[in-house]
């Protein structure tokens with residue numbers, strides 16, 4: 001039975017249900033499994049592999065039959081029967097398409113399952129929660145779609161009015177479900193984030209509405225992402241032969257899931273960490289030192305991150321599961337803006353990970369080149385991955401690059417590079433005709449709190 005411990009080593013071990021609903025550990029750390037289960041040898045369709053790979057992580061909380069049906073349900077929302085199909089872009093270089101979920105980004109793979117797990121665990125505990133979040137674009141719609149129509153969850157997502165793309169706004173405002181609420185705040189993304197932080201800091205409000213989050217530090221999100229590494233290896237008939245994966249990276253959640261798959265026994269040759277101009281991770285891999293710099297906006301906005309929250313999990317692993325040492329390294333980093341690994345820790349990092357970066361011009365070049373050579377349209381995050389994979393790939397190395405979003409999610413950059421505007425897939429083709437439902441609110445904590453309290457179901 002899996003238990004979970006904190007990356008800072010000063011919180012009690014807990015079970016799966018508590019990590020699912022709990023977010024950060026009380027000591028400020030992130031939860032990881034205390035021991036790593038071995039991968040099952042199960043073969044079959046995506047849902048069967050997913051159920052078998054994740055079963056040991058949830059065994060203390062959820063019965064296997066219930067879990068299997070939640071997994072089936074979650075991946076039935078994907079428009080491709082393979083769920084995450086593989087496509088060869090050039091000999092030996094494959095794309096793993098993770099964007100066939102309801103909101104066209106890879107976050108659906110984890111969040112569609114998370115919504116169902118939340119409902120199940122809340123039912124068992126006879127509790128309700130209200131999820132509040134801020135979004136600059138993509139995560140909001142994925143979270144809203146994941147909990148739509150769930151009985152025990154209400155969700156309110158704040159976004160900066162007039163500052164998201166029209167596709168992004170419509171994906172949030174046209175969801176026709178009674179428990180889902182989009183709020184356009186008269187302010188910036190930072191204002192929205194500050195409002196969310198202030199709501200979490202308001203103890204009375206927090207307990208009155210049962211405030212909760214589905215952010216990228218939730219262990220269950222990482223867990224759900226382990227599956228597609230195993231799936232890809234099976235599709236390529238490489239469950240026993242090492243494969244290299246290239247992962248476009250922001251918060252490091254996705255590539256950390258690859259590390260977990262390797263910990264569980266999947267033969268992975270190398271994990272290529274692909275960054276845009278915001279390349280703190282690539283610099284850490286190259287130099288052994290992480291130094292924060294200002295965030296620069298790029299064509300791949302979901303990777304415009306300097307402090308990757310999931311990096312803490314990897315540091316904990318590199319430091320031999322030493323929580324206090326991890327806490328100390330992070331405290332140094334927060335205080336001075338810089339922290340270094342010891343030589344043996346750095347050696348271990350580069351044994352498992354290689355880093356590369358692409359700037360916007362190089363990203364557009366990749367999008368154009370892939371279109372010219374294959375006729376395929378790829379969006380900027382995926383293009384960063386493809387470009388880094390091409391640059392770092394060794395002769396005869398089989399590489400799988402993770403395709404993290406559908407081209408129609410970032411149509412402007414795709415059109416800029418290729419002259420072709422990617423069409424929305426059929427399940428979203430009428431997005432521009434759907435009725436929008438959105439509440440405009442001022443950047444005012446009391447007013448936003450009143451709104452949240454008034455829309456949640458009791």
Ligand SMILES: *Cc1c(COP(=O)(O)O)cnc(C)c1O
Pocket residue numbers: 105106107138216248249250251252253254255302303381404405
């Ligand atoms: C969130 C996101 C990423 C970054 O994923 P992490 O797990 O944060 O590293 C990359 N591409 C797209 C399209 C995303 O939405």
